[in-house]
Amino acid sequence: MRRPSLVAATCVAAVLATTVSGCGVLGIGEEPADIQVYSARHYDLEEAFADFTEETGITVEFLYGDDAELLERLKAEGGESPADVFMTVDAGMLANAADRGVLAPVDSPELEQAVPADLRDPRGRWYGLAMRARTVVYNPDAVDPSEFDTSDTYGGLTDPKWRGRLCMRDTTEAYTQSLIASLIDLHGREKTLDMVEGWVANDVDVMSNDVLELEAIDAGTCDVGITNHYYLARELEENPDLDVDLFWASQDGAGTHTNVSGAGVVESSDSPKKAQRLLEWLATDGQSDFVDGNHEYPVNPAVEPDPFLERWGGFERMPIDAEAYGNLYGDAVDLLDEAGYK
Numbered sequence: 001m002r003r004p005s006l007v008a009a010t011c012v013a014a015v016l017a018t019t020v021s022g023c024g025v026l027g028i029g030e031e032p033a034d035i036q037v038y039s040a041r042h043y044d045l046e047e048a049f050a051d052f053t054e055e056t057g058i059t060v061e062f063l064y065g066d067d068a069e070l071l072e073r074l075k076a077e078g079g080e081s082p083a084d085v086f087m088t089v090d091a092g093m094l095a096n097a098a099d100r101g102v103l104a105p106v107d108s109p110e111l112e113q114a115v116p117a118d119l120r121d122p123r124g125r126w127y128g129l130a131m132r133a134r135t136v137v138y139n140p141d142a143v144d145p146s147e148f149d150t151s152d153t154y155g156g157l158t159d160p161k162w163r164g165r166l167c168m169r170d171t172t173e174a175y176t177q178s179l180i181a182s183l184i185d186l187h188g189r190e191k192t193l194d195m196v197e198g199w200v201a202n203d204v205d206v207m208s209n210d211v212l213e214l215e216a217i218d219a220g221t222c223d224v225g226i227t228n229h230y231y232l233a234r235e236l237e238e239n240p241d242l243d244v245d246l247f248w249a250s251q252d253g254a255g256t257h258t259n260v261s262g263a264g265v266v267e268s269s270d271s272p273k274k275a276q277r278l279l280e281w282l283a284t285d286g287q288s289d290f291v292d293g294n295h296e297y298p299v300n301p302a303v304e305p306d307p308f309l310e311r312w313g314g315f316e317r318m319p320i321d322a323e324a325y326g327n328l329y330g331d332a333v334d335l336l337d338e339a340g341y342k
């Protein structure tokens with residue numbers, strides 16, 4: 001039984017112009033692993049996969065990269081692709097991969113039971129495996145959470161009382177695009193454009209990563225932001241005195257925006273059963289291993305969340321429409337541009 005090689009794990013900067021073996025994963029004369037995973041998910045995967053290998057005897061190797069680049073690569077490699085599993089961090093990207101024909105339908109009662117219906121493809125071409133929330137964070141010295149609009153918390157940030165106090169993410173980030181796409185899907189374009197224009201009118205400070213937002217809120221440079229929940233968990237783990245709290249957005253309305261990391265079996269895989277076994281394991285026995293390392297939420301309702309997340313209690317999430325998100329990313333970028341969000 002062989003663990004995923006360290007070489008594979010350190011091949012993080014994925015040399016996208018080369019083949020997997022060209023990336024230094026395989027030594028001369030070394031057997032390739034049973035399953036090759038093309039992954040856009042960069043967080044602490046190795047331990048979970050080592051446990052999978054331990055339990056099943058199936059070995060795994062990775063090629064890491066940006067999701068759009070990996071999808072292009074799968075498309076270009078076609079039937080010759082060494083990939084067995086495609087893993088990525090966005091529902092819209094999973095839907096797009098399925099639409100582009102690179103993922104094979106998987107019929108698995110185990111996965112159907114473990115993964116709620118809106119977190120997987122109706123045809124089984126991809127399954128959500130970890131869930132993240134994109135919600136409102138704030139400095140408790142500057143904000144009383146009763147000041148937030150509980151029915152539409154994202155839209156409520158257009159109130160003039162937040163002027164000069166907001167920081168958010170840039171338009172190039174998939175997290176921003178999927179949030180805006182989900183709000184277009186939910187409220188329509190006009191209302192969403194009004195909302196973003198309201199943020200801009202409030203002089204929103206647009207930042208290039210979620211951690212910068214959290215640092216700015218902690219420092220009091222801004223009072224309120226929108227980030228993925230696990231960045232705050234990570235920061236709090238390092239610094240329990242961080243002056244940032246989390247507010248579950250829109251709990252009296254549509255619920256908090258969520259997205260999934262997920263995976264599908266590649267159409268041209270020569271080990272589809274082993275690849276399917278990996279997906280099943282990640283959604284069940286390996287679910288805690290897979291999600292806790294990044295403080296994400298399990299998709300499987302039978303699995304308890306990471307104890308670190310208990311402080312924030314449960315929340316209602318906005319249902320996910322992966323197909324709509326995938327189709328609306330272009331519209332989301334246009335809308336942000338039209339609103340002058342930059």
Ligand SMILES: [Fe+2]
Pocket residue numbers: 228
């Ligand atoms: Fe992230």
